[in-house]
Every structure is written in C-alpha cells, then in structure tokens.
Amino acid sequence: MARQRLCIVSTIATPLRVFMGPHIEALAKEYEVVLICNGEASEFGNLLGEHVSFVRYPIQRNISFWKDFQCVLWLHRFLRAGDFTVVHTLMPKSGLLGMLAARLAGTKHRFHSFTGQVWATRTGIMRSVLKTMDKLLCACATRLLTDSASQLDYLVEQGIVTRQHIKVLADGSMSGVDPGKFDRNTTIRQEIRTKLGITQDAIVFLFLGRITAEKGISELLDAFIGVASRIADAHLMIVGPSEADYEQSLENARNVTNGRVHRIGFTTSPENYMSAADIFCLPSYREGFGTVIIEAAAAGLPTIASRIYGVTDAVVEGKTGLLHKVRDKQEMEVLMEMLARDESQRVTLGQAAYQRAATHFSQQRLVDAMLEFYRGESVGRDVVSSTLKN
Numbered sequence: 001m002a003r004q005r006l007c008i009v010s011t012i013a014t015p016l017r018v019f020m021g022p023h024i025e026a027l028a029k030e031y032e033v034v035l036i037c038n039g040e041a042s043e044f045g046n047l048l049g050e051h052v053s054f055v056r057y058p059i060q061r062n063i064s065f066w067k068d069f070q071c072v073l074w075l076h077r078f079l080r081a082g083d084f085t086v087v088h089t090l091m092p093k094s095g096l097l098g099m100l101a102a103r104l105a106g107t108k109h110r111f112h113s114f115t116g117q118v119w120a121t122r123t124g125i126m127r128s129v130l131k132t133m134d135k136l137l138c139a140c141a142t143r144l145l146t147d148s149a150s151q152l153d154y155l156v157e158q159g160i161v162t163r164q165h166i167k168v169l170a171d172g173s174m175s176g177v178d179p180g181k182f183d184r185n186t187t188i189r190q191e192i193r194t195k196l197g198i199t200q201d202a203i204v205f206l207f208l209g210r211i212t213a214e215k216g217i218s219e220l221l222d223a224f225i226g227v228a229s230r231i232a233d234a235h236l237m238i239v240g241p242s243e244a245d246y247e248q249s250l251e252n253a254r255n256v257t258n259g260r261v262h263r264i265g266f267t268t269s270p271e272n273y274m275s276a277a278d279i280f281c282l283p284s285y286r287e288g289f290g291t292v293i294i295e296a297a298a299a300g301l302p303t304i305a306s307r308i309y310g311v312t313d314a315v316v317e318g319k320t321g322l323l324h325k326v327r328d329k330q331e332m333e334v335l336m337e338m339l340a341r342d343e344s345q346r347v348t349l350g351q352a353a354y355q356r357a358a359t360h361f362s363q364q365r366l367v368d369a370m371l372e373f374y375r376g377e378s379v380g381r382d383v384v385s386s387t388l389k390n
Contacts, residue, residue, distance in 0.1 A: 004085040006031040009098035011091045013039030019174040023370045028052045075101030099140035114146040116288030147289040148172040150309035169369035176366035179358045182298035185275045192276035202233040203340045206277035211242040216283030221253040223333035228257040241266040274299035290314040297357035302349030320353035
C-alpha cells in the first residue's frame with residue numbers, strides 16, 4: 001500500500017523537534033513525512049530517518065512582503081510537485097504562508113496548530129494586522145488545533161475562528177510529557193548546586209525558557225530581589241537562550257543579591273535543572289499552554305505563574321501551583337516568599353502537580369490523540385482510495 005505524503009512546515013526547527021518530535025515519529029510509521037523550515041538538518045538530532053526527510057527554506061519570522069510572497073510561490077510549487085495529501089503548519093508566519101500555499105496547491109487536508117497569539121499583547125494597528133493574518137490562516141485551513149481549552153475559547157471570543165473549526169487534543173499541550181524523563185535525580189541535583197555554589201538546603205527558584213520581555217523576566221528579577229533581601233538562602237536560576245538584551249539586568253540582579261542569581265544558557269537537558277530546583281516560575285505575558293509547566297510538574301515542582309489563558313490549563317490554582325496577575329511583581333514576590341517559607345505547601349503542590357502531569361498530559365496520550373485526529377479527518381482512508389485508483 002502506498003504511503004501518503006505529509007508535509008510539516010515551521011519557521012524554525014525547534015518546534016518541530018521539541019513539540020512535534022513524538023508526533024512525527026509516530027506519523028512516520030504510517031506516512032512519508034517531509035519537514036520544511038529555516039534551519040539545518042543537524043538541529044533535528046535523530047528525528048530524521050527512512051520516512052522523515054528535511055528540506056530547508058529561509059522562511060522569515062518578521063514581515064517582509066516580497067520575501068513572504070516568494071516563500072508562498074516556492075511552497076506552492078513544492079507542494080504541487082510533491083503530491084502531498086496533508087500539510088500541517090506551526091508558528092504564526094509559517095502557518096499563514098504554509099496554509100496559503102497549500103490551499104493554492106489544492107492540498108486536501110490543511111492543518112494548523114496554534115500555540116499562542118503574538119497579537120495578544122499588542123495594541124493599535126499592529127494588533128489588527130496580526131489578527132487579520134490569523135483570520136486568513138484559518139480561512140485557508142481545513143482544520144485547526146490548539147494546545148489549550150482556554151486558548152480555544154480566546155480565539156473564538158476574538159472572532160478568529162468558529163468553535164466547530166478547531167479542537168484541543170486530549171486535555172491540552174502539544175506533545176505532552178514523558179514523566180520518566182523528568183524524574184528527580186538527587187545526584188544531578190547535588191552536582192548542579194555544587195557547581196553553582198548553592199547549598200543543598202537552599203531554596204531555588206527556576207525560570208526555564210526564552211529570555212524575552214514577554215516572559216516577564218524584568219518582573220521576576222524585581223520580585224526575586226525582594227525575596228532575597230529577606231531570605232538569605234534563596235537563589236534564582238535563569239535557564240534558556242537570550243532573545244533580548246537582558247544580560248546587564250541579570251548581572252545587576254546578581255550583584256544586588258550577592259551572587260544568588262545564576263545565569264545558564266540554552267540547555268538540551270532541562271530535566272537536570274528541574275531536579276536542582278524547588279519552585280518553578282513562569283511570569284509570562286502570553287502562553288499557548290506552557291508545556292514547560294507540566295515538565296516541571298513531572299519533576300514534582302510546584303509552579304508560580306501568571307494568571308493568563310494557556311497557563312490556567314497547565315496549573316490548577318491552589319492545587320498544583322499559585323497564580324498571580326500578569327506583570328504584578330508585588331503579588332509575585334508575595335507568592336514566591338510564601339512558598340519559599342512553607343516546605344509543606346511546596347511538597348503538597350508538587351505531588352499534586354506530578355499526579356496531574358502523569359495522568360492527564362502523558363506523551364503517549366497526546367501522540368495517540370494526534371493519530372486519532374488524523375484518522376478522524378479521514379486522512380487514513382485517502383491512502384486506500386489512492387491505492388485503488390492506481
């Protein structure tokens with residue numbers, strides 16, 4: 001039986017590897033998968049194989065009408081020549097260009113996964129432009145996915161899509177979490193703390209993600225400085241790649257707290273730093289779901305995060321973590337100090353977080369839900385029909 005061809009398009013490689021990796025591995029057992037993004041084959045690790053190939057195209061993250069027009073034309077030609085049954089896109093820019101090209105190419109099944117809206121925190125004309133781009137994306141897609149129920153509600157309320165056109169897989173998130181990967185490792189905990197000069201009984205807060213303004217880094221640093229002024233053994237680890245110039249702010253916070261702010265760059269082993277931490281913090285302005293929260297939960301960490309759509313699906317307030325108003329550094333500081341001083345509450349929240357992550361957001365559950373989605377959209381039956389015609 002001939003394999004149907006599936007093209008997955010993203011602006012960069014990271015979402016394909018991190019968020020779609022488990023799905024791609026499962027889909028490749030049934031489909032011929034081609035990945036397109038602006039990246040290098042080396043970024044995919046072991047994901048590429050007999051039924052998973054990669055084609056590079058320089059999709060731009062910023063708006064550039066001429067380059068974007070060229071990209072749509074290239075994608076259109078590529079999709080038509082490749083005779084793809086399905087095109088699945090991620091990220092806003094690649095989603096719009098990919099869905100436009102797929103519709104022009106006549107691809108039967110056109111899916112897009114929403115993982116947050118860049119316009120959610122914008123104002124004025126740019127917000128309107130970006131919302132219009134998402135509406136056009138939706139008009140070109142045959143089916144839409146989103147990684148949280150609250151994000152689905154938000155998209156419907158904002159008039160981006162109708163409720164019948166979009167769904168959430170299982171209970172949300174893109175690919176779930178492998179609880180075994182995030183098991184607490186006491187040896188690694190000791191090693192990291194020793195390397196950073198943190199005592200084994202200190203209270204360690206962790207932020208792990210992109211270092212950008214919209215992740216609430218400024219507010220987190222201010223809140224931690226307040227906590228550190230009253231709790232002598234409080235530390236903060238900031239882990240992730242910089243996408244904005246925060247290094248001076250981080251250094252200033254480090255100096256003010258006598259070296260208790262620790263800067264670690266990009267890591268391929270987030271589970272190690274979660275083992276070394278006691279409390280996870282995500283003060284974002286916007287999130288589609290906050291996958292890193294359930295990863296922290298799988299490590300048994302309670303979370304302190306912003307009360308925003310997406311995050312409210314990942315954290316059950318008062319049960320698996322604590323939520324504060326977005327950008328409210330005073331409330332954040334109060335919650336951070338409260339958990340730092342209350343070991344019993346940390347343990348209770350962390351245990352409940354682990355149970356919820358393992359039960360509702362296991363990787364296998366999400367992978368099964370994605371396969372069920374593909375089959376439910378009658379994609380599987382297309383192979384049979386194609387084979388009979390040939």
